[in-house]
Amino acid sequence: MLKALQNSLLSIVFPQECSTCTRQVDDIRDGIACGECWAATRIFDGSEMLCHKCGAYFDTTAAPVPVFCHKCDDHHYDRAAAAGVYEKALSASIINLKSTPFLPDRLKAIVPAAVERAGFTKADVLVPIPLSKQRLIERGYNQSEMVASIVLRFSGIPVDRSSLARKVHTPIHRVAMDNKARELTVKNAFAVTRPKLIAGKAVLLIDDVFTSGATASNCARVLKRSGATEVNIFTLARAVMT
Ligand SMILES: [Zn+2]
């Protein structure tokens, strides 16, 4: 009742149109997308067929045995998992997160189950994918740290914000960029600044979106070189590559 009243008051004060369709956002917990767009967004529940290593989406129904896309065979991370497909309400919320440090409740709510389903709660440390110093100054916050703080809240796994650094200022990746271009922009972009804190640890990298896996792979490469025993990556969304 109170929630409904709060929502209706807010919609009077801040009437908001859904960022992906023309409907009105009725529930403030949905953020910038409406309930219908959220309902149309594929949020993973464990029943899908995904690449066992990189999480690439194959089909709506899981196979009885682990399947692999093999495009990720030489990637350095162990496994990648996401909460859903980078589309509709999820992609709109993630694009918005790059300009507004805000995660809607609806998005926060899908994180714990996705992390637990992947078995990632066994990690020793959460490492958000860092921004370059220049981008951090421009943006004022790192959106990956915001995602990491959700994982910290339910898992209690500590966040390490300073052992991994982005050495070079790379252009922002676009979903439309091809894999080769992505690979080149992140090659040698990351360095472990405090290897003693990484050695012997199972690391869970955290990012907003997983596209080609180039960023995750390059981070995993330097973390493993510093003695990380395992490196997995959790992202809010997984781009479906064509
Ligand atoms: Zn909508």
Ligand SMILES: [Zn+2]
């Ligand atoms: Zn794969």
